[in-house]
Amino acid sequence: xxxxSTFYARTLGQGAAIRELSRVTxxxxxxxxxxxxxxxxxxxxxVGTWARGAAYEVEFTKPFAALVTLEPDQFRVTTExxx
Numbered sequence: 001x002x003x004x005s006t007f008y009a010r011t012l013g014q015g016a017a018i019r020e021l022s023r024v025t026x027x028x029x030x031x032x033x034x035x036x037x038x039x040x041x042x043x044x045x046x047v048g049t050w051a052r053g054a055a056y057e058v059e060f061t062k063p064f065a066a067l068v069t070l071e072p073d074q075f076r077v078t079t080e081x082x083x
Contacts, residue, residue, distance in 0.1 A: 017053035023079040
């Protein structure tokens with residue numbers, strides 16, 4: 001099974017779930033578990049989906065590396081993957 005077909009098989013029936021590898025921008029600042037602050041406007045990439053879109057694992061590289069779990073109202077999608 002190719003990556004594309006595996007991706008679509010995992011997301012079928014999830015309705016409004018945002019696709020993995022979509023680029024997103026934080027709406028408001030977000031404090032990480034270790035106390036660092038990601039400012040509003042920070043851009044990241046969705047690398048995981050929880051509970052059919054109830055939350056997303058998002059990887060940030062700037063202003064520092066962070067992996068955070070966000071609810072959909074905490075970010076906006078800026079770019080979706082082309083596949």
